[in-house]
Amino acid sequence: MNKMQRLAYLGPEGTFTNEAAKRATNEDEVELIPYPDIQTLILAIANQEENWGIVPIENSLEGSVNMTLDLLAHKVDLKIIKEVLMPINHHLIGQPGAKLSEIKKVLSHRQALAQCRDNLNQILNDFEAINTNSTAEAVYSIKNKDNNFGAIGSKLVAEINGLSILANNIQDNRSNWTRFIVLGAKDSQEVKHAKTSLICSPSKDRPGILYEILKEFAMRDINLTKIESRPARKMLGDYIFFIDFKGHRKEESIKETLLALEKKTSFIKILGSYPQVKLK
The missing domain is CATH 3.30.70.260 (ACT domain)
Known part of the structure; x- marks a missing residue:
């Protein structure tokens, strides 16, 4: 039996990078491996510890991911073998049965909080915004909290943690896309419309x-x-x-x-x- 190929992604499980990896690959053929940060992930591919990796390189609202650009320019000799464009839809997540009127604390990555600020102020009466390292970490951290806690994240991370979507698509700007790239040591096969x-x-x-x-x-x-x-x-x-x-x-x-x-x-x-x- 052939050894399954490994695709590293920016973790933890449930991040938007994880979602892009799952949607852009065949999970029966590729094992998805989470990494804590972009630098560790890219260096792991360069050191042949992983076959491929997927990382964000640009967001339509926040601009380029400088860490990805600088590593490609100065630290590694890797090839882009695929580009994945994915819409970023933020959802307010909480305990099953929780009501919006109960939410007093909202956790998420600072960019997600900023991108949902206006809509959060409309749908919640009064709340405290709390920064976390990632949207996935935010949702995981409220898993065992009470109905006063909410988090901003993806549908995927809500499903993983057994939580509910309290409000769908709460991003202020619906034109929120992230461009991800799949990196590997070898070049991509020649394709049309490249x-x-x-x-x-x-x-x-x-x-x-x-x-x-x-x-x-x-x-x-x-x-x-x-x-x-x-x-x-x-x-x-x-x-x-x-x-x-x-x-x-x-x-x-x-x-x-x-x-x-x-x-x-x-x-x-x-x-x-x-x-x-x-x-x-």
Whole structure:
């Protein structure tokens, strides 16, 4: 019997990363392994302790996950083999039979509390917001509490802990999506309608150099989906650029672009060409 492949995710069980992992993979073929933080998870893949890992890289409301970007740029040589886009729906969770009027304390990760602040103020009379390390930790911590305690989390974590959804979809902004990436040591198989990610650093800091880099994409009708700068961790004012674009790096126009970029950059790192999965 073949040994089951392992996919590490940002735990504990019941996090949104866990939900993305479960929905984007076949659990009969992959064993899901929780990790306490992004750095430990990514280094475990780099050290071949795990086959793959899934981590958040960007949220539509909060922006990029800098820890993920910095590790990919400076610490590891891993490939993105899949992108998973998932809507983030927050729910108010409590004891079975609890009423909204009974809730006096609401626990969750600070981002979840901030993203639900207006709706919480409308549906609850008066409450204390309490920060936790994750939404999953918040829900787990109220498991044995009384009806005065609520938590913000996913349907998955409510089911895991045997708790009830007291109010559905309480996020203030319904356009809340998180982009997750699956990382591995080897590149993804070639697919149609791929997306490619790279990191580069201009060869010289001079006026117009970023324009010259981006011009190489525009000249060949390559659609950029994201560009972001991060400190190069050298001199103050030195930056590297993360660039995402549509297409596979083996396509002729993209190969030409990458060749041209080599002449305008001192450093270029291809993070991968990979398929995208959009969950509902």
